[in-house]
Amino acid sequence: MSDWKRLQELNGGDAIWYSEPQLDVKDEVWLYSAGGELRVWSAGTLYKPEPKALKVSAPVTGRFTLFKLLSQLFVDVEVRGEKAVVRRGTLNGAHLVSLCDASDVEALVARYRKLGFRDGTPWNANRKRITVREYRKGASTQWVIWVDGNRTVENYRKETAAGSREAAIQRAEQRIRAQEKAGFVLRNVELRDAAHSNPEPAAPKGAPKKPAAPKAPTFSKPQDAFAAVDTAIAMLKDLHARYPKAHFVAEHLDVKKEPKRMGSLDQNLSFFKRVYKHRIGRWNGVKALKPRKTESSWDYFLRVYGSITWIVDNAVDNGLPTFPCGNVSGGGWSCLEIADDVYDLDGLVEATGNAELERLTVFHGGWHTGRSFAFDLRTKSPTREHAVVGFDESIQKLPRMTKPERIQPFGFWLHKRVTQLTRIVEGNLREVL
Incomplete structure (x- = not known):
């Protein structure tokens, strides 16, 4: 928790809003004053909103935009004649508008590059x-x-194609200038997924280079369902270790070695810590074992590993089938939750009177969003495996039964699922870190 007295001192003694700062690093704090007004304390100077900044009417002759994507922060600079309008704040949220001399822009932008903002x-x-x-x-x-x-x-619907990206940008600047003359003022900056091809922004000469992505190991193709379980777990452990920010696998978390890892996510996980205490760190010291002759790959998974609870930050959930663990706020934003206690199927049977549902065993979270999975107990393969089927608690009719010889073992299903999810998450992590 922040030092509120310190924040009030940085705010020039004015009352503050008791909310965690958007940014709090050496010589730079983005804090909220009473009433929710964003202010920036930077290198010993407190910046407050400057209404006159919105009245600078000179045309834009240059723009600089930097992002700290993991924290959803941005710095946007419009050079207008001898002055520059500077916006600092949260994407799709509060931002501070202030002025600086155009001659100071280069130093300003260089400062934020050193603070981890990327061009x-x-x-x-x-x-x-x-x-x-x-x-x-x-x-x-x-x-x-x-x-x-x-x-x-424009306005989400009016799309105009140009001969090149440069021509499209030129048209956008012309439209902005026309709208500014008509009285429009920039009030919000946010990001959205691209629908077309866009270039990767190049860092200017002298800017800090983006760290190289940590090299991933090569995993052998599993030869049986039990090895598939072990490989999937190894892949999750690897990604947890190589990227120690913006996500974690609860079972592989070492709270003594990683005391701040859960707190680094932009989520309130106090409820998660209480409810899933038995899962946190349960893989520590666990190694792959020899399968028993009478167990399925699901039985093996439960005996050796017990559960998977993968929590991801909102900044890296793009393209993921996410859901709140336990269908509750504070349960953690997850893309993979597997255990034998994730859903009360008896309660659903009692509520609906549909006894057919007793032929399912739910093992994956997300049942309220159509992102859950269950075992179909009506058939069984010669290796004691049950078919994996999609599940949602609005289900009324069971899916068509899978023939025993066509059932895919749980281990292979898990390996395929983890392969897909780790590829997406790693790609997202590379984008924001």
């Missing part, structure tokens, strides 16, 4: 995420614009 372009943060600029006139008249590939899009 985007004014129109995209990376090749997958584009910048949406929302302008307003008066209290309610809105106008939105973005550039995606060689297209300019």
Whole structure:
């Protein structure tokens, strides 16, 4: 928890809003004053909103936009004649507008690069995420614009194709200038998924280089369902270790060695810590074992590993089938939750009167969003495996039965699922770190 007295001192003695700062590093704190107004204390100077900054009417002759994607923060600079309008804040959230001399822009931008902000372009943060600029006139008249590939899009629907991306950007700047003359002012900056091809922003000469992605090991193709379980677990452990931010696998978490890991996610996990205490760290010291002759790969998974609870930060959940663990706020934002106690099927049978549902065993979270899975107990393979079927608690009719000889063992299903999810998560982590 923050030192509220310190924050009030940085705020010039003014009352503060008791909310964690958006940014709190050496010589730079983005805090909220009473009433929710964002202020920036930077290198000994407190910056407050400057209404006159919105009245600078000179045309934009240069833009600089930097992002700290994991924290969802941005710095946006418009060079306008001898002055520059500087916006610092949260994407799709509060931001501070202030002025500086145009001659100070280079030093300002260099400072934020050193603080971990990375250069985007004014129109995209990376090749997958584009910048949406929302302008307003008066209290309610809105106008939105973005550039995606060689297209300019206005108000979410009006799309205009140009001969090149450069031409699309030129058109966007012309439209912005026209709207500013009509009284529109930039009020919000956010990101959205790109629908077209966009270039990866290049860091200017002298800017800190983005760290190289940690090299991934090569995993052998599993030869049986038990080895598939072990390989899937090894893949999760590897990603947990190689990228120690923005996600964690609860079972592999070592709270003594990683005391701040859960707290680093932009989620309130106090409820998660209480409810899933028995899962946290349960893999510590666990190694692959020899399968028993009478067990299925699911039985083996439960005996050796017990559960999987993979929590991901909102900043890296793009493209993932996520859901709140336990279907409760504070349960953790997950893309993979596997255990034998995730759902009360007896309660559903009692509530619906549908006794057919007793032929299912739910083993995966997300049952309220159609992202859960269950075993179909009506058939069994010669190796004691049950078919994996999709599950949602609105289900009324069981799916068609799978023939015993066509049932895919749980271990192979898990390996395929983990392979898909780790590929997506690692790609997202590389984008934001």
